[in-house]
Amino acid sequence: MHLVIGLGPIGGNIGAHLAELGQKVYGYDFNQDRIREWSEENKSPAGSDLAAVDWPSVDSVHIAVRLADQVSSVFEALQAHTERPLTVFVHTTLAPADARRIFSSAPGSWRAFEAPVSGGPQGARHGTMTIFLAGPAPTEAEDKLLADISGRVFRMQSYGQPALVKLLNNALATYNLAATARMLNLAAEHGVPASDLFEVIGVSTGQSWMSDNLVDVQYDLLLKDVGLLRGELGSLPTGDLNDDVEQAILQARSLLGTDSADG
Numbered sequence: 277m278h279l280v281i282g283l284g285p286i287g288g289n290i291g292a293h294l295a296e297l298g299q300k301v302y303g304y305d306f307n308q309d310r311i312r313e314w315s316e317e318n319k320s321p322a323g324s325d326l327a328a329v330d331w332p333s334v335d336s337v338h339i340a341v342r343l344a345d346q347v348s349s350v351f352e353a354l355q356a357h358t359e360r361p362l363t364v365f366v367h368t369t370l371a372p373a374d375a376r377r378i379f380s381s382a383p384g385s386w387r388a389f390e391a392p393v394s395g396g397p398q399g400a401r402h403g404t405m406t407i408f409l410a411g412p413a414p415t416e417a418e419d420k421l422l423a424d425i426s427g428r429v430f431r432m433q434s435y436g437q438p439a440l441v442k443l444l445n446n447a448l449a450t451y452n453l454a455a456t457a458r459m460l461n462l463a464a465e466h467g468v469p470a471s472d473l474f475e476v477i478g479v480s481t482g483q484s485w486m487s488d489n490l491v492d493v494q495y496d497l498l499l500k501d502v503g504l505l506r507g508e509l510g511s512l513p514t515g516d517l518n519d520d521v522e523q524a525i526l527q528a529r530s531l532l533g534t535d536s537a538d539g
Contacts, residue, residue: 277302277333278421280340281350283314283322285494286367286393287340289400290425295320297403297424302329331358336421340367344374351381361385363418367393367407369443371504372436379411379435387412390435392442396494399427406430408438443505447512450498452486454521457528470531491534495525 280291283305295301295318303314303322315322339350347368354362362385369392370378382388388411395405404427414422422429432438456477463473477487486493502517 277330277335279304279329279334279337281305281337282340282342282346282368283307283310284340284342285397286400287338288314289397290338290340290367291320292318293401293403293425299424300333302334304329326353326357329357331360334358334362335417336363336365338365338367342368344368344370344378347374347378348381351378355383361387363387363389365389365391367391369446369501369504370439371508372439372443373508375439376436387415387418389414389418390432390438392438393426394442394445395427400425403427408432408441410435410438439504440508443501443508446498446501447505447517449486450495450502450517450521451515452484453490453493453495453498454515454517454524456482456484456487456490457521457524460528460531461524464531470528471533474532490525491529491532495522 277300278291278294279302280287281304283291283303288303288310291301291303291314301318301320303311303318303320304324304326305311305314305322306324308324311322311324337354339347341347341350347366347370354364364382364386366378366389370390375390379388379390390410391407393400393405393407399405403425405425407422407426407429409422409429410432430441432441459482460470460473464470477483499522502512506512
């Protein structure tokens with residue numbers, strides 16, 4: 277059985293994909309509405325009490341909470357509820373320093389993997405996301421599990437490196453997103469409909485994955501990762517990832533007449 281802790285966009289969809297593959301999954305979350313909806317949709321048990329988990333049957337634990345302190349709390353809760361060895365994958369995006377600190381606290385009997393992901397909820401739902409992985413050399417069963425939930429795995433040498441690679445990649449994505457939004461806003465300021473420029477960008481040299489997905493991308497998660505990277509490194513290369521990025525994105529979405537303009 278696979279225990280998924282955190283039934284949000286990433287964890288919930290990882291669990292749903294595993295259930296779809298015929299795997300036994302138990303979902304854990306504090307949000308009772310989320311628990312009910314996820315359980316009904318995936319025909320799998322879920323709850324908010326780790327004492328209810330059948331620990332001897334747990335093959336892997338997938339942690340997909342939002343913050344580093346929450347990951348630390350989950351580690352403590354797991355140790356309080358079972359003394360058996362666990363295989364634990366942490367899909368939360370951490371600051372590199374937090375990753376090193378948290379994984380240094382894992383019991384020696386655990387097989388603990390730092391495993392942040394890229395590809396968003398859709399990638400998690402369809403098993404196509406990219407995983408950045410650090411930890412022990414995966415066993416055959418762990419390799420199969422990783423293949424089931426991802427399209428590609430990049431293996432790193434030490435804890436903290438997956439976090440750094442993920443944050444650098446997402447900072448680059450945010451530069452692209454911010455630049456696209458600001459160009460659309462400039463077009464409108466100078467009398468060119470933003471929708472006209474947006475159509476041009478989609479088939480020309482200004483195109484990027486971020487421009488294609490400007491309307492739907494979860495920019496709040498990107499900005500969170502930018503903040504983590506800035507906190508780790510102290511500063512970022514010269515660019516426009518300042519406090520008005522969110523406003524620029526919202527303004528561009530509004531100019532395109534999308535329903536996502538409220539973020």
